[in-house]
Amino acid sequence: MRCRIPAGPLASALLAALVFQAPAAHADEPAAPSTGGKLLLTGGVSEIEGAAGGGLTPWAVIGGYGTASQVGANAYGTYVRTQDYALASYGALAAVANRVEFSIARQSFDTRDVGAQLGLGSGFKFNMDTIGVKVRLFGDAVLDQDTWIPQVAAGIQFKHNEQGDIVKAVGATSNSGTDFYLSATKLLLAQSLLLNGTLRFTKANQFGLLGFGGDKSNAYHAEFEASVAYLLSRYVAVGAEYRSKPDNLGFAREQDAYDAFIAWAPTKHVSLTLAYLSLGDIATIRNQRGVYASLQVGF
Numbered sequence: 001m002r003c004r005i006p007a008g009p010l011a012s013a014l015l016a017a018l019v020f021q022a023p024a025a026h027a028d029e030p031a032a033p034s035t036g037g038k039l040l041l042t043g044g045v046s047e048i049e050g051a052a053g054g055g056l057t058p059w060a061v062i063g064g065y066g067t068a069s070q071v072g073a074n075a076y077g078t079y080v081r082t083q084d085y086a087l088a089s090y091g092a093l094a095a096v097a098n099r100v101e102f103s104i105a106r107q108s109f110d111t112r113d114v115g116a117q118l119g120l121g122s123g124f125k126f127n128m129d130t131i132g133v134k135v136r137l138f139g140d141a142v143l144d145q146d147t148w149i150p151q152v153a154a155g156i157q158f159k160h161n162e163q164g165d166i167v168k169a170v171g172a173t174s175n176s177g178t179d180f181y182l183s184a185t186k187l188l189l190a191q192s193l194l195l196n197g198t199l200r201f202t203k204a205n206q207f208g209l210l211g212f213g214g215d216k217s218n219a220y221h222a223e224f225e226a227s228v229a230y231l232l233s234r235y236v237a238v239g240a241e242y243r244s245k246p247d248n249l250g251f252a253r254e255q256d257a258y259d260a261f262i263a264w265a266p267t268k269h270v271s272l273t274l275a276y277l278s279l280g281d282i283a284t285i286r287n288q289r290g291v292y293a294s295l296q297v298g299f
Contacts, residue, residue, distance in 0.1 A: 035299050037067035038098075040234060041265050042142055042187070045273050046076035046296050048207065049130045049157055050091040050105030053183070055275055055292055056241040056259055057225035059196045060153035060185035062136055063103070064095040064298055065268050071096055074298030082290035085282060086110040087209075091130075101155075103132040109209045114285055120166065126209045132157045141187040141194075150186040150195075157181075159208040170283075171249045172211025173218045177203050181225075192231035194239075200225060205248050206282060214248030221246040229263075237263045255280025259292060271296045 044052040044061045052063030055078070064072015072095040080087040091105030107128045115124035132155060139151035157179040161167055164175035181200040188194070200223045203212040213219075223246060229239030240260045247254045259277035275292035282288050 033070070034066075035070045035072055036065045036268055037070055038065040038072075038268075039142060040268060041231075041237060041263070041271070043072065043074070043095075043298075045263055045271055045294060046074060046078070046091070046093070046105075048078055048080075048087070048089045048105075048107065049132065049159075050076075050089075050093060050103035051132050051134055051155060051157070052093065052095075052101060052103075053196070053198075054227040054229070054239070054241045054259075055261055055273055055294060056243045056257055056277070057196070057198050057227055058134065058155055058181060058183055059194075059198070059227065060136065060139070060151040060183040061141055062095045062098050062101045062134065062153070063093045064101075066095055066098055068098050070098070072098075072299060074296050076294060076296040078292065078294040080277070080290060080292045082279060082282075082288040084114045084285050085112060085288060093132075099136050101132075101134040103130075103134070105130045105132070107207070107209065109206075111283075114283070118283060126167075127162045128159055128208050129162075130157050130159045130208075141185050142189070145187075145189055148186070150184040152182070152184050155181045155183065159204065159212070161208055161211055164211075167205075167211030170210065170251055171215040172205055173203075173213030175211050177208055177212030179204060179208075194227070194229040194237075196227040198225040199223075202246060203248065204246070206245070206254060210249065210283065215250045217246065217248045235265055239263075252284045253281055261292070269297060269299060 047053045051058035053059035066072030075092040078089040089107045093103035095101045109126040116122040134155035136153045141151040161175040179202040183198040185196045223244040225243045227241045243257045259275045261275035263273040265271035273294040279288045
């Protein structure tokens with residue numbers, strides 16, 4: 001993203017002409033690059049389940065820096081630490097023609113000393129794998145500056161928790177589940193502002209780390225997620241996110257998650273995101289707040 005580019009048909013045409021529409025190659029000219037045509041930061045960062053977006057929630061943007069005639073890819077590593085728990089997440093995504101995104105991620109939830117209190121053993125870990133697919137349906141977050149129509153994408157995330165016996169013992173219905181979501185992202189270049197809303201249909205307990213469904217409910221719930229980001233400069237963005245979650249397990253209530261973040265992208269090949277986040281109560285342990293750090297590399 002570039003900050004403070006005037007909105008309107010002229011700006012859209014200028015961006016299309018200068019950034020996204022490569023001139024036709026002649027016999028004595030090099031071929032157009034196969035990646036890297038997007039503006040800085042417009043592919044988002046990697047959320048904890050691997051999709052492009054913010055740290056907590058996916059956006060409608062397609063990851064990487066490939067345009068309609070290019071490919072893109074990212075790999076990331078994220079670490080979250082609260083007073084009593086820790087979460088490590090890492091994965092990668094590939095994007096084709098700024099239209100389809102494929103992602104894979106692994107999450108490892110460390111109960112640390114709380115594991116002993118829960119009868120699991122100190123340092124017990126819940127491990128989960130997530131495979132995601134996202135498709136841009138319509139709109140272009142960068143080029144559509146002369147309309148209020150956002151970029152809209154639909155996504156699906158297949159999740160499998162390796163600790164099936166344990167999550168079922170605490171009341172989860174299953175250790176595997178599928179989330180479905182619809183995201184809308186609007187980028188206001190003149191205001192250096194990005195807005196995103198995501199509607200997710202899910203049964204996941206604590207993102208799936210405590211299984212799916214439960215003794216209180218095994219139905220899909222419609223949950224809302226939102227992000228706002230502001231560009232302080234071409235390379236730095238600050239913002240906040242919100243993610244609501246279902247409350248399916250009788251033994252421990254589940255609360256919504258929030259964060260405030262800063263993202264720095266010195267080049268298109270690397271970005272660093274730092275955040276303060278609140279995850280609410282987790283497995284009877286109250287008011288989990290802490291820090292979030294994520295490093296992403298790609299093209």
